[in-house]
Amino acid sequence: MKQVLAFFPRSGLIVGAVILAFLVTYPFYGAEFRVSMLGMFLCFAIFAMSVDLIWGFTGILSLGQAVYFGMGAYFVALSLKISYATVNATRYGGTLPDFMEWNGLTELPQFMEPLKNIYFACAMGLLFPLVFSFIFGFFTFKRHIYGVYCAVITLAEALILEQGIVEFQAYTGGFNGITEYGHFATTGFFMVILAITVGVVILVRMLTYSRFGTILKSIRDNEMRAEFMGFEVANYKMFVFCVSSIIAAVAGGLYAAWVGIVSFLDAGPGLSLESVIWVAVGGRGTIIGPVIGTLLVKGAEFFLSEKLQWIWQLFMGALFILVVMIAPDGIVGSIANRLKGKGTDTPIYKALQSFKNMFGSRAVAGSSDKSTSSASDKR
């Protein structure tokens, strides 16, 4: 326990404890609908951390991370749906999942038989992403494909999976997704999600704040130097990519069980891009940043859509632009930089300074000129 705590700064532990205290108690006094939203956001937060691990720490921008999220989600949803259908007759009276019936299947396909067992489905939901990310990593990183090219490949992956899900609708539910399989929105399951969130925070933190993590950052900084220092960069990237895909799959599985509906949108480019935005807003390479970014963005989306139904998306767009313009390191990243005494030349600091100059004193223009000139002298 002590060893684990040693990975976190004291201020982080205090803030983390406060947030955790809020989250643990929320289901007991929060409205049911809000609790169910919060549980969903936590699943997305786990997913965002998986993006942070590869993008923020290792510098691999993936625009298809939802592929692994979707895999986890679909395995769990399919399994739950199949078991649910055997007990609860569908509106057609059969014991098959409804989407199979209206696509002309008369009995459960042989290869889906084992999915009746939820534990087997969970295991597959982890194994598939692992194998796929390993294959992807092998062909991409071993061939030194990086940067934009890598991002484009991942984006294509997400498009393919999305298309595949829509095409094979007899097995996946197609456009309608998989619905009505009963869901686990209980306080107990909320605690499970919360515990896994905390666990992933600790795991990612331990992974990245060690010699191994420093190597990841060194690869992000200067791949060629790392290569010439004797590190086989491709292996490191493959390892991190696999770990991240498993984290994403866990998030997907929890999401499917919690929300009770899974669709092709949860495996496509849309969610992948959204996750990149969450990480960017929260602060990449900060672990807790993506969690806060997800909660903030999704929370804002939720409140704005409640209050301003017709214009909320406009506000969301404006919010993203604002964050990227004034805090390119993200919210947590900017705060961390200020605490370290760095970043006096970042836009947010300058913006705050000019704000101060505007409203702080009623001094004549001359004195504010002076303060800006001394600031530029320092630089």
Add this chain to the structure above:
Amino acid sequence: MASILQVQELVCKVSGYTILNGLNLTLEEGEMRVVLGPNGAGKTTMIDMISGRYKPFSGKIIFGGKDITGYPSHKTSGMGIGRKFQVPNIYVSLTVYENVMICSEGYRSVFGSLFHRPSAKDEQNFVEILDLIGLADKAQDEAGTLSHGERQWLEIGMLVSSNPKLLLLDEPTTGMTVAGKAKTAELIKKIAKKHTLLVVEHDMHFIRQIASKITVLHQGRVIAEGAMHEVENDPKVKEIYLGKGAISNA
């Protein structure tokens, strides 16, 4: 002394141009060699080949008795060839200390590095290296805040930390002031006591400060080899540098 590096008849062709044309070079263990030559002589290409950045067209590179021709860069590095780039290549978002720490010997595999923690003795070693390169008081600064010259020293420090058998330094004084060059010369002399060095350089004054033996390259092959005064008086060398004045003014 056994020869640590043998380059035999190395040829490199890039889109019809012959960059290296049958280059031969032998380096003894513990030696410090300076490679000299006009622009386009193939100095950096030679280093690229030895360190495994590019594969040679033909020819052999033998390091420590083993044929390493065409090995990828992480493998040559693993065998003990450290390479410094002409433009300093450091990890800008890590601290100076982390830069040195990360390069320390061993633990290059994923699972090897996962659970490795530097020991107290290692940490002592890192501090010594920081002292050596004169960046001890900037240990906790981000490497991105260093000046150009300090970056050059840091990269040398990172290489020393990895404890290579052979160190390839590609123009370690690029963009340095006179004082900086003198300091670099001191640094290189200190390193040369423990490591075999191959230094590519232009600056004659700097070479005088450090050199023992000089190899002159021209158009992809060796045209002269020997001590400073021998090379200076070599008629072929004079011919190359003719028009630029004597070699000592280059």
